[in-house]
Every structure is written in C-alpha cells, then in structure tokens.
Amino acid sequence: MAVLVDGGTKVIVQGITGHQGQFHARSMREFGTRVVGGVTPGKGGSAVDGIPVFDTVLDAVSSTGANATCIFVPARFAKDAVFEAVSAGLKLIVVITEHIPFLDAMQFTTYAKLNGATVIGPNCPGVSSPGYGKIGIMPSKIFARGDVGVISRSGTLTYEIVNALTESGFGETTCVGIGGDPIIGSNFVEILSLLEADAETKRIVMVGEIGGTAEEEAATFISRHVSKPVYAYIAGRSAPPGKRMGHAGAIINRGKGTAESKIESLEKAGVKVAVLPTDVPGLMKKGR
C-alpha cells in the first residue's frame, strides 16, 4: 500500500474551472486518480472534461462519495475553502494555493485537526502514489512505482531528486510535498510516522531546507520511532541569515534554522545526508 493516496481515494477539485484547476484535474486523472467532481460556486451543473461541477463541497461529497479534496482557489478565499471541506466531512485536504496569510493557515490547520482531517500544505505540490494516483501538481513522468517514501518541503527540488531516484532504478510508494510555508498542516513527523507504518515503504527520503526546526524535530522522531533507513538533503547551506530565500519559511532567524544544525541533528539520528541533491540515489545504493 501507499500512504494518504491509495486505491480508495476519491478526489474533488475546489477551483476546478480555473486555469490551474482544470489543467491539473486532467493530469491527475491521467495519472490514474479517481477525480469524481469539482467545485466552483455559481458553476454547479456544468462539467470540466466530463467531471461534474458542483456549487458547494457538500453537494459534491453527497453526490460522489468523495473523501479527499485538492484546493486551487486564490489565497484570499483559501481559508473559507478549507473550512468548507472540513465541514463537509473530508479527511484529506491538499492545499496547493500559495501566499496564504499565516493567521488564515493557523485557523484552518487547527480546525482541520479538531475534526480529524489531515491538511497537506499550503503552498505545496501535493501527494503522489504511483500506481494509485496523485493529488496536486507534481509532474507525472518522474515517478515509478517502488519502495521509497519521499517527504519534502520543496517542489521542483523534489522533482529533481525523485527524477534522479527513478533514473537510477528506484521507485516510490508515496511522495508527499508538505509545503514551504511556516504554518503547514502536516509536518515531517506526521508523514514519517505514516511511512514507517506502511509495509510497502522500505526506505525514506527527506528533503528539507533552512528555516524553522521541523528537520530537528524529525531527527528526534527518527531516532526514537523510525526503523527504516532515512536519507536526506537539506537546501540552503549557503544562505545568509535574515534573508528570506523565496519560500516564506526559508529564513534563518535569530540564529535558528541553519542547514548545519539540521544536518548535524539528522546525522546524529543515523540519517545519511547528501551533499548534493543528485547524490541521494548513490547514497541509497551504498546502503542497499
């Protein structure tokens, strides 16, 4: 089995009639995902590529039996979109939208947690389980089914590493992009525990970056609870303190969140840390 997205996943797309929503709904379906509906207020009753569109999430869920959603709505409406999805009973909510205010993200991640729903993101590329499907925007071509679980704070850097893995003959169970913002619904620790419990996943790749202490917390969790081999790459070794490096979360503040501190804690927890992103498959081959 894979984690988060598997054979039982039925997805709706909130914001399906927008440029991104439409394009990626199609791409998700081509990857094997059961995309059962879309939501755009005022466009209920229409269809996008044969996918029925509903006015509300509640309508979409009761008509299709969906259990997951992929959110593409603009930042200023994203909080409301997550609230609506939680309220309709969805348990997996993937938020692709970037530039969401911190306070909004704090509210919807907490509300989802209170209701037993998992939020991935915001500002993330989503979740891909080759052989089952994907929710989000990751390019389909880079994946192959295999036994590596991948967790990452980044988007394109993940593609780079997954592509290198696949080209070296590895494949993936599930690849989770948790997002580059300071406030995200699921952190490394939550996803690590899912991958540790997944029988098909034999090894784990973690892609971190400067800012925050999520990698250090992951290291503590790994040393206590993860039995599978873990490989990591941390971006931002050369980033100067105080400069925000593109992701809102990628900033070295008050001396905290440096690449050195993350690499040191991970290595102490027995994680093999690659110097270059393209070194990850090589490290893994050595460990095999």
Add this chain to the structure above:
Amino acid sequence: MKLFEYRAKQLMAEYGIPVPRGAVASRPEEIASIDYPVAVKAQVLAGGRGKAGGIKFADNVAEARSRAAEIIGMTIKGEKTKSVLLEERLDVARELYLSLTIDRGSRSIVLMASGDGGVEIESVPEERILIVSVPLFGYSPFLTKLLKSRMGTDAAVTQQLEDLALKLYKLFISEDCELAEINPLVITRDGRLIAADAKITINDDALFRHAEFSRDADDLTPLEQRAKAEDIAFVQLEGNIGVIANGAGLTMATLDILTINGGRAGVFLDLGGTDDPEKVTAAFNLMKDAKPAVIFLNIFGGITKCDTVALGVKAAVQESSIKIPIVARIRGVNDDLARDILKDIGIEATSDLISAAKKAVAAGGN
C-alpha cells in the same frame, strides 16, 4: 513588511498602547518647538542604529535641528536615513521586554516576555524569558499571571500590563502581524508603562487586507522592489553569479552547488511556478540590471515548462542584446524544445546539473 518605528508607534497608539510623545521630521526645518529634552532617532529598519550614531539627544530646537541634520542622510548598515523621530526622554525606572510572534511548531501565536528589557532578546538567558502560546481563541487572564511572575511587577503595573498585552494581541490579529515587539517596555519613575521602542512586521501575504500599508517603505533594494512589483522572488547576495531557477528549494540547492564548486551567487531569482514567457523575460531583464558576471539558468520543468522559459529568454536576449555570458541547464517537461530554442540564440544548454554549475563558476572567474 517591516514598519518604521514611528509608523509602528502610530499603529500602537491607534490601539491605545501608551507610546512616548513624539514627532517625525524628514527635514530639520520641519522641527518645531516641542517639550525638551528629546531623543533624535534615525528612522531605519536595520538594527543597531544606536551604536552606528543614529540616536542623539537635544535640549532645545536649535540643537534638535542640527542633530537631525547630522542624522538625515546618514547610511546605517547600507540603509539611507530619510527621517528622524523626535521623542520625549522618559524617566526610566525599569526596562521590560514583550512581544508576540508566530510559532511554526505549535501553529500558534506566541507571547514572549522578560524582565530583562532594553537589550537584544537573543542575549537574555533562555530561563529568564517567558515563551507561551496564546490560545487560538484569544488572550486569557492566566497569561497575565505568567507575565507578572516573570517580570516581577507590582499590582498597579500588572494591571497596565494586562491592558497593554490585550491591546497588543488585538493589534497583532487585526493587522496580520508576523512580529509585534516592544523592547524596551519602560516603567517610568512615576509608575507608567510605555512602549519606548516598537518593531512591527506585517505578513506580506496579508497585505491585500491592509491597503493602508501599501505606500510604506520597505527594507528592499531598488531591484528587489522592482521584483516585488513583478511578483518575482529576488534576493541580492554578495557574489557575482546570477542564478535564475524555478522553485525556492531548487534555487537554494543551486546556490549550494555553486558554493561547493568554489563560486558565489550574487543574485537569487526564483521564477516560481509561472508558465508565462513574458514573466521570464521580465525576470531576465531584472537579472541583466543586477549586472552579474555570468547568468546561470537552472530549470527543472513541471508547471513551468522548459520551452516557456526558453521563449522568455529568447525574447529578452533579442530585445536588448545581453552581453553577459549565459550558462543553461534544462531538464523536465519539453526540455528538447527548449534546447532547440536556446540553440537559435547561441546558448548551448546541458541537462547535467553539476557540470553546468562548474561551467558557471569558471565563467564567473572565481
């Protein structure tokens, strides 16, 4: 977005937080007679302005004007001083520290407080700082008890402290702050609590709800401001290699690879997830104006298709003959198309990241 001290204090005053009486001036002639003595404080966003000579004192109008003339135009940590804040001098009995900020781990707003104010909070031992999450439902009285015990305040000051903390919390939520810091928070000899300095950072992503800040200055360089207007993530660093990549993680990894190979990135430019050739052209023009020794283009196509980037680069190069050497590494969606387009304008793109990075370092001459 960081606010200048005077702007942060105006905002605090709007929420009923006591601040020193003061007036802001951008020219010495603007200074009228107010109560003296005063402090004349440079309005810059950089820290450490006191040590840099950005805070002086004056006993009358003439002195205030000449101190202001010395400070206005002064460059503090690369930032030119455009105005000064004149402020009453407080009769200080004690200095405290109080702030609210966002905490990633607990996904909450965190209250930080210390009885040791007036120094950088980083230099205060951790056991002397109170760090506590504010419940998502709002400020609650137990926080006041914690403040009182940490700061050792008497009943009269504690009451003012609760009132002030409540107002600061309201400001933080209503104005979408990332940081609201009062250091020092002064207790005067006559027992009043006053915010003697104020630092406020507004969450950039929430600015759509706060049009009133749109005209405020920021700590960005002119090129960074241009990038912001065009919605491109752009950071100026010290080196001479200009990096254009797509996605923040990949861009950071690119900088790291250059550093490992003996090079130094001078400008960091993240195209993000655009698929618009015009945005790529705008990005390339920005890069050109940053005048790096070499431009290193590193693209892993996904949402941003490689041929889109190539078309944008082609337009930029044809529009304004760029003389700067360009090293390109292209991989992912439509990379074949992209390589052909770049070949037309004389750029030989490779697919191997490491060898491309080495080539860029060599072209940068270090």
